[in-house]
Amino acid sequence: MPRPGVVPPPAVAAPKPLPLPGVAGVRPGAPPADEAFIEAIDKQVRNGVYNLRGLARIETREALITADEIDYDEETGDAQARGNVYFKHFLENEELWADRVDYNLGEETGKFFNVQGRAQGKIEPRPGLLYTSNPFTFQGEWAERVGQRYYLYKGQVTNCRVPRPNWVLTGPKFDIIPGDRAIAYKSWFKFRKVPIFYAPVFFKALSKQPRKSGFLTPNIGNSSRRGKMIAASYYWAINRSYDALYRAQLFTQRGFKHTVDFRGKPNHRSDFDIYFEGVNDRGLKLDNGERRKEGGFLLTANVQADLGRGFYAKGQFNYLSSFQFRQAFTETFNEAIFSEVQSIGWITKHWSSFGLNFVMSRKENFQNRFIPGRLDEETEEYIFPRYEDDIISIRRLPLVEFHSRDREISRKVLPVWVSFESSAGTVRRNQNLFQSRAFVERFDAEPRIMTALRWKDFHILPSYSIRETYVGSSFDSTSFAVRGENVLRSTRELGVDIIAPSLAKIYNAPSRLGTKLKHVIEPRASFRWVSGVNDFSRLIRFDETELLSNTKEAEVSLSNRFFLKRKDGLVYEALSWRLIHRRYFDPDFGGAVVDGTRNVLLSSTQLTGYTFLLGPRSYSPIISVLRASPIPSAGVEWRTDYDPVFKRFINSSITADARVSNYLLSFGHAYVANTGSCEFTQVRPKCLSPAYNQFRGLFGIGNDQKRGWNAAFSAYYDFDKAIMQYATTQVTYNLDCCGFSLQYRRFSFGIRNENQFRAAFVIANIGSFGTLKRQEQIF
Numbered sequence: 001m002p003r004p005g006v007v008p009p010p011a012v013a014a015p016k017p018l019p020l021p022g023v024a025g026v027r028p029g030a031p032p033a034d035e036a037f038i039e040a041i042d043k044q045v046r047n048g049v050y051n052l053r054g055l056a057r058i059e060t061r062e063a064l065i066t067a068d069e070i071d072y073d074e075e076t077g078d079a080q081a082r083g084n085v086y087f088k089h090f091l092e093n094e095e096l097w098a099d100r101v102d103y104n105l106g107e108e109t110g111k112f113f114n115v116q117g118r119a120q121g122k123i124e125p126r127p128g129l130l131y132t133s134n135p136f137t138f139q140g141e142w143a144e145r146v147g148q149r150y151y152l153y154k155g156q157v158t159n160c161r162v163p164r165p166n167w168v169l170t171g172p173k174f175d176i177i178p179g180d181r182a183i184a185y186k187s188w189f190k191f192r193k194v195p196i197f198y199a200p201v202f203f204k205a206l207s208k209q210p211r212k213s214g215f216l217t218p219n220i221g222n223s224s225r226r227g228k229m230i231a232a233s234y235y236w237a238i239n240r241s242y243d244a245l246y247r248a249q250l251f252t253q254r255g256f257k258h259t260v261d262f263r264g265k266p267n268h269r270s271d272f273d274i275y276f277e278g279v280n281d282r283g284l285k286l287d288n289g290e291r292r293k294e295g296g297f298l299l300t301a302n303v304q305a306d307l308g309r310g311f312y313a314k315g316q317f318n319y320l321s322s323f324q325f326r327q328a329f330t331e332t333f334n335e336a337i338f339s340e341v342q343s344i345g346w347i348t349k350h351w352s353s354f355g356l357n358f359v360m361s362r363k364e365n366f367q368n369r370f371i372p373g374r375l376d377e378e379t380e381e382y383i384f385p386r387y388e389d390d391i392i393s394i395r396r397l398p399l400v401e402f403h404s405r406d407r408e409i410s411r412k413v414l415p416v417w418v419s420f421e422s423s424a425g426t427v428r429r430n431q432n433l434f435q436s437r438a439f440v441e442r443f444d445a446e447p448r449i450m451t452a453l454r455w456k457d458f459h460i461l462p463s464y465s466i467r468e469t470y471v472g473s474s475f476d477s478t479s480f481a482v483r484g485e486n487v488l489r490s491t492r493e494l495g496v497d498i499i500a501p502s503l504a505k506i507y508n509a510p511s512r513l514g515t516k517l518k519h520v521i522e523p524r525a526s527f528r529w530v531s532g533v534n535d536f537s538r539l540i541r542f543d544e545t546e547l548l549s550n551t552k553e554a555e556v557s558l559s560n561r562f563f564l565k566r567k568d569g570l571v572y573e574a575l576s577w578r579l580i581h582r583r584y585f586d587p588d589f590g591g592a593v594v595d596g597t598r599n600v601l602l603s604s605t606q607l608t609g610y611t612f613l614l615g616p617r618s619y620s621p622i623i624s625v626l627r628a629s630p631i632p633s634a635g636v637e638w639r640t641d642y643d644p645v646f647k648r649f650i651n652s653s654i655t656a657d658a659r660v661s662n663y664l665l666s667f668g669h670a671y672v673a674n675t676g677s678c679e680f681t682q683v684r685p686k687c688l689s690p691a692y693n694q695f696r697g698l699f700g701i702g703n704d705q706k707r708g709w710n711a712a713f714s715a716y717y718d719f720d721k722a723i724m725q726y727a728t729t730q731v732t733y734n735l736d737c738c739g740f741s742l743q744y745r746r747f748s749f750g751i752r753n754e755n756q757f758r759a760a761f762v763i764a765n766i767g768s769f770g771t772l773k774r775q776e777q778i779f
Contacts, residue, residue: 077106227253296325315345323366399425550590
């Protein structure tokens with residue numbers, strides 16, 4: 001008898017599986033239908049009964065049986081095989097080894113004693129999921145095949161290498177339908193022969209698109225802020241078009257957290273996904289014995305549909321009850337610091353050069369306000385410090401947009417293109433200091449005409465547009481009040497873009513870099529003139545439409561680009577450096593710029609993401625963008641602004657990413673200088689922005705599929721506050737069929753100050769178990 005867990009070689013070498021042609025069940029060289037190839041060293045036939053001894057073999061179109069001895073009844077189809085039995089089903093790609101087999105070749109049913117076998121598992125490469133090409137191997141005291149179903153008794157299953165598998169699933173009974181599903185009853189999951197957990201019923205889908213209702217693997221954990229955690233989930237496959245997932249988590253110190261994910265595809269042209277997450281919080285216990293409640297809920301929905309006749313609808317809707325809830329209960333750093341919640345939905349149609357959009361949107365910005373502790377004079381009680389949400393909400397509903405991209409209307413003398421943008425609808429802004437009417441009318445239309453001139457290798461692109469904007473309410477900057485007086489703005493814009501000829505030269509590259517190096521210099525210039533914005537301070541800021549201001553400005557830019565040609569013929573941009581600078585002939589932008597305060601105009605936002613208008617000025621900062629890619633798998637980008645007014649660099653951001661062999665490096669640094677006096681008045685800051693100096697980095701060795709040890713560390717550090725806001729360390733060890741991950745995480749920002757430990761056990765091609773979710777893993 002073979003050792004447990006060992007798949008022995010067959011007595012007769014099994015034939016190599018042959019590729020099946022287009023007709024199912026037909027193999028080149030296969031026997032004709034209803035016939036069989038019968039071979040043996042000693043073959044005797046009596047009344048249609050074959051007695052085969054020594055290297056016995058029976059092959060039909062569907063199956064193959066080899067053994068030391070086979071007795072086969074040709075009339076009934078019954079075959080009894082003994083000694084080193086090998087069974088192969090060609091259609092199902094199944095292989096079995098056994099001591100004895102009783103099988104009916106016609107009905108394809110039978111019993112296998114002291115059986116072992118293997119079947120190729122389904123491989124679904126996904127980020128965070130370990131996969132292997134090892135087949136699933138199984139063994140048992142005996143097995144039974146009935147139609148397309150197998151029953152395995154007192155057996156075990158693994159996809160590790162035998163004879164010493166790292167994990168096995170054992171149980172008294174397995175019910176398997178190849179290509180559909182596998183069920184284990186009263187099963188134990190064992191790692192290195194040590195029982196890990198018990199499942200009354202364990203289900204594994206084997207189909208290409210599995211959907212089956214049932215309970216998912218429970219999770220447990222521990223947190224200093226939440227206490228012990230127990231989680232259970234249930235997946236409901238409602239029908240072929242809808243499903244739902246419900247997850248309940250009990251935090252012993254805080255209460256229940258509920259998560260619901262409902263998905264559907266009503267027809268082949270539409271689908272949706274609705275997600276809800278909420279916590280009924282008992283409160284975080286503070287040092288003074290008080291409890292600070294941080295509960296709330298998050299609701300998101302994504303929908304899309306093809307409405308026919310060229311109309312397409314799509315929407316993303318998000319609602320967050322409080323930013324404090326997100327910071328307290330989210331498990332990702334990026335989500336915790338992202339204070340904006342945006343919902344948008346639209347119906348669109350495009351034809352020829354035209355586009356029509358029906359839009360609704362709602363944007364909320366949460367700004368956590370710290371309320372310091374104080375003594376209540378009336379009650380003489382101390383009110384402890386707390387955080388409150390300061391919400392700025394902007395809504396556009398309904399809004400209709402009609403536009404046309406550049407459309408050529410003439411080529412007689414010069415090419416002439418026309419385009420236009422227009423919108424009509426209602427808007428609203430709501431915040432602590434003021435709020436507009438619920439529905440403020442706004443109409444905006446801008447037709448544009450453009451042509452192109454060419455002189456030698458110079459290209460000149462002049463354009464002219466007129467823009468009419470009507471808003472049904474206005475803002476009094478003196479009293480900070482919203483008034484019902486409407487605003488009609490009529491502007492004119494002239495623009496000229498000048499594209500000078502590029503200068504290029506090719507050099508022999510250093511041998512370690514490649515064969516050729518090409519240097520290209522690209523000079524550009526433009527001029528822009530806008531007039532007619534005489535009421536900038538009266539406009540309520542809803543979006544970029546209200547940021548338009550008068551201006552007379554010229555822009556010059558110079559780009560240096562270096563291209564490398566490698567020895568294998570690949571050409572890529574190895575280095576580029578672009579400098580941009582603007583000259584303002586209207587320093588106060590028609591009176592829109594207020595001295596001593598931060599000003600945000602369309603002209604500045606189109607140049608850089610950092611504001612620089614602290615008052616009237618004639619020059620913009622010098623914008624520098626440097627990109628380098630010394631090898632195709634590594635890149636660096638450095639963006640910085642040098643301000644000639646302050647005579648220093650006012651901001652800088654650098655990012656670098658590289659992946660070389662099994663090493664991963666990624667880091668970024670962002671710096672904003674403190675320009676001006678950052679003492680805040682009731683409404684406007686007296687500085688451009690508070691100082692900002694943060695670093696983020698990630699270093700890793702290995703990847704999610706590398707066998708052996710893998711490790712990674714990531715961190716976000718604030719130099720101004722001298723605090724590590726977030727840090728993660730993960731160590732992973734992968735075997736041929738499973739892996740372990742341990743992760744430590746540190747949160748320290750806002751109302752969050754917490755250490756967490758996470759662990760996960762990953763089974764290749766199946767999934768992960770533990771407190772470390774797949775989307776939270778570095779690997």
